Amino acid sequence: MHPDTNQPFQIVNAHKLYNEFIDKASQEQQQEKIKELYENMIIEPVYDMCFEDGEYLYMVDFILNEAPSNFKNLEKLIEDIETENINEAIIDALNKSSKLLSTEIETTVCVFPxxxxDVPAMVNVGSGKIIALYNEFYSxxxxxxxxxxxxxxxxxxxxxxQPEDTSTxxxxxxxxxxxxxxxxxxxxxxxxxxxIYPSYILVFWEMIEPDLYKEDLERSLEILIGSGNLPYLYGYSEGYKMVKSYLDKNPDLxxxxxxxRSADEIIEEGEYLSNYR
Incomplete structure (x- = not known):
């Protein structure tokens, strides 16, 4: 719990469940048996804390329904995880975040190895639920x-x-x-x-501008990660610059x-489109 805001936090070290799972799964030949072990030994014990009622459960389908297979590398990673350091880092991040933006509910961070x-480093499953997919490259x-x-x-x-809302x-x-x-x-x-790409490159903007008001999650993800001829993580950079332009004009917020604030309000009040005209 944060000492200043009294906001409750919870850390679930799901990686501690994997050694016993790996021991048993390594002896199985059938993928269905391995998946059953994974569901019973990894997912079920933490489901209520980490996933239940998550608004974006579809974002973690690869965790819930795909058992790991590279047991040797996974076992080595788990051996290298320093749980105390991870927990300290999580607490530091949650404490500092909540001082800037408070919440009325408990925030749970679940650590999976x-x-x-080809998986994201972290996923927000919904309100109060964060999945940290720890890998060997994390600083x-x-x-x-x-x-x-x-x-x-x-x-x-x-x-x-709001479940009924749609996103462009x-x-x-x-x-x-x-x-x-x-x-x-x-x-x-x-x-x-x-x-963050500081320049405003018209050729890249023209690749995404016709799609901005489409309700298309797949296209959103393509732009965010920088598919095709777009730069790496281009959509994150553009999104950041949109919000930063707005906040530069509203520095006291x-x-x-x-x-x-809506996306339309952000780009209109931030006069973002003027960068490409």
């Missing part, structure tokens, strides 16, 4: 900043998510842009994994005040 290359700075990023998503979801590509860019801005407010001196 991963040796896969402490990156880990903390990522927690702050997902914490922002968690609080936004708690306060503004622009909404999703601004949604991620807000979280990038927030993580940099929490850790202003940190090094980051999200590159606190995070709770711009948390729920």
């Amino acid at each position: 991963t040796v896969e290359e 402490e700075e990156e880990f903390k900043a990522s927690i702050a990023h997902e914490y922002h998503h968690s609080v936004w979801t708690e306060k503004f998510f 590509v622009l909404d999703n860019l601004v949604f991620e842009g807000k979280a990038v801005v927030f993580e940099r407010l929490v850790y202003p001196e940190s090094s980051y994994t999200i590159p 606190k995070p709770i005040e711009w948390l729920g």
